[in-house]
Amino acid sequence: MKAGIYKTNLSGKLEYKSFYPTSLFDVKFESFDEYTTDLLVKANYQLGKLNGVASRIIDFKQFIASYVRKEALYSSQIEGTQATLEDILDAENTKNINLDVEEVVNYIKAINYAVEKTSELPLCNRLIKEAHYELMQGARGCEKNPGEFRKTQNWLGHSGSTLKNARYIPPTAADMLECMSDLEKYINSSSNLDELIKVVLIHYQFETIHPFLDGNGRIGRILIILYLLDKKKLDYPCLYLSYFLKKNQIEYYERMSNVRIKDDYIQWINFFLMGIIEICTEAIECIEKLVLLREENKKLIKENNYWLLEFLEFNPIITAIKTSEKTNIDYYKVNRTILKFVRVGILKVTDESKKKRTYIYEKYVNILKE
Numbered sequence: 001m002k003a004g005i006y007k008t009n010l011s012g013k014l015e016y017k018s019f020y021p022t023s024l025f026d027v028k029f030e031s032f033d034e035y036t037t038d039l040l041v042k043a044n045y046q047l048g049k050l051n052g053v054a055s056r057i058i059d060f061k062q063f064i065a066s067y068v069r070k071e072a073l074y075s076s077q078i079e080g081t082q083a084t085l086e087d088i089l090d091a092e093n094t095k096n097i098n099l100d101v102e103e104v105v106n107y108i109k110a111i112n113y114a115v116e117k118t119s120e121l122p123l124c125n126r127l128i129k130e131a132h133y134e135l136m137q138g139a140r141g142c143e144k145n146p147g148e149f150r151k152t153q154n155w156l157g158h159s160g161s162t163l164k165n166a167r168y169i170p171p172t173a174a175d176m177l178e179c180m181s182d183l184e185k186y187i188n189s190s191s192n193l194d195e196l197i198k199v200v201l202i203h204y205q206f207e208t209i210h211p212f213l214d215g216n217g218r219i220g221r222i223l224i225i226l227y228l229l230d231k232k233k234l235d236y237p238c239l240y241l242s243y244f245l246k247k248n249q250i251e252y253y254e255r256m257s258n259v260r261i262k263d264d265y266i267q268w269i270n271f272f273l274m275g276i277i278e279i280c281t282e283a284i285e286c287i288e289k290l291v292l293l294r295e296e297n298k299k300l301i302k303e304n305n306y307w308l309l310e311f312l313e314f315n316p317i318i319t320a321i322k323t324s325e326k327t328n329i330d331y332y333k334v335n336r337t338i339l340k341f342v343r344v345g346i347l348k349v350t351d352e353s354k355k356k357r358t359y360i361y362e363k364y365v366n367i368l369k370e
Contacts, residue, residue, distance in 0.1 A: 053287050
């Protein structure tokens with residue numbers, strides 16, 4: 001089963017070959033070997049377990065708010081940004097300090113926008129383009145047709161590479177439109193193939209088509225969560241694979257290339273299923289630790305101060321002024337409550353300056369960083 005063909009474009013000195021992937025409708029598997037089958041069973045089990053743990057959390061939005069930021073950071077780091085988790089969690093970064101933070105914040109906006117939009121739209125190219133528009137606003141690459149599929153040829157390679165020495169050349173602009181139309185139909189089709197196998201293939205196909213001039217990697221990773229939500233494999237957007245892909249970044253690109261070069265879909269499927277198992281396991285542990293931390297901290301404070309604990313789960317790095325503005329609670333009451341949290345060890349001072357004294361919910365941040 002060939003993964004695609006190389007098509008010759010232009011002629012003479014300008015000639016180059018672009019890759020045209022096989023339609024996923026034509027990618028058939030008679031059966032999977034014992035190793036792949038075992039991975040698939042484990043991946044489905046861990047995904048179900050994660051969904052179950054998520055459904056039992058009373059304030060799941062708090063967890064998602066922080067976990068999405070963590071995912072956004074790792075996804076953007078794959079593209080080369082230099083922001084840290086503290087940068088993203090810092091309440092003072094509402095006016096973003098640099099383009100790296102801007103990119104991560106936009107990724108968060110794109111995820112939230114796309115997840116919310118699924119209540120109005122099917123998982124279609126229009127939704128993908130709208131998410132891309134949110135992703136690219138005001139960030140690097142914002143001049144590269146945000147929200148629109150490319151109208152020119154693109155390619156992947158080292159900085160300064162050309163069509164002559166590119167590592168990979170996706171379909172031409174005209175072929176890309178055909179491929180994306182076909183992918184949209186596949187996404188919304190039914191088959192006997194397990195949905196986890198389908199989402200693995202969909203992610204590969206999207207990255208291979210590379211329909212945008214910039215931001216393909218981030219949108220491709222958002223597509224994973226949107227598909228699993230759409231197919232009811234998840235009730236909450238709680239599976240984010242960017243950490244696994246960043247940790248195994250070289251292998252990630254090599255495995256994808258091996259599909260195109262060696263027509264080997266199985267090694268790609270195995271790699272991705274291992275990622276789902278690993279990330280589900282880590283997410284479950286993370287949720288359980290965050291819940292335990294909340295319960296332990298509730299024992300240290302009075303019930304009338306729970307409001308600040310809940311606020312910290314959305315904003316783990318705070319100042320008294322910003323907290324007062326965001327909660328509409330009197331500044332002096334906010335400051336007194338913060339100082340109580342410092343005394344019992346929930347908060348730690350990170351910036352001693354009087355005008356902008358900053359506090360961090362360190363144990364919470366450290367759990368996310370694990």
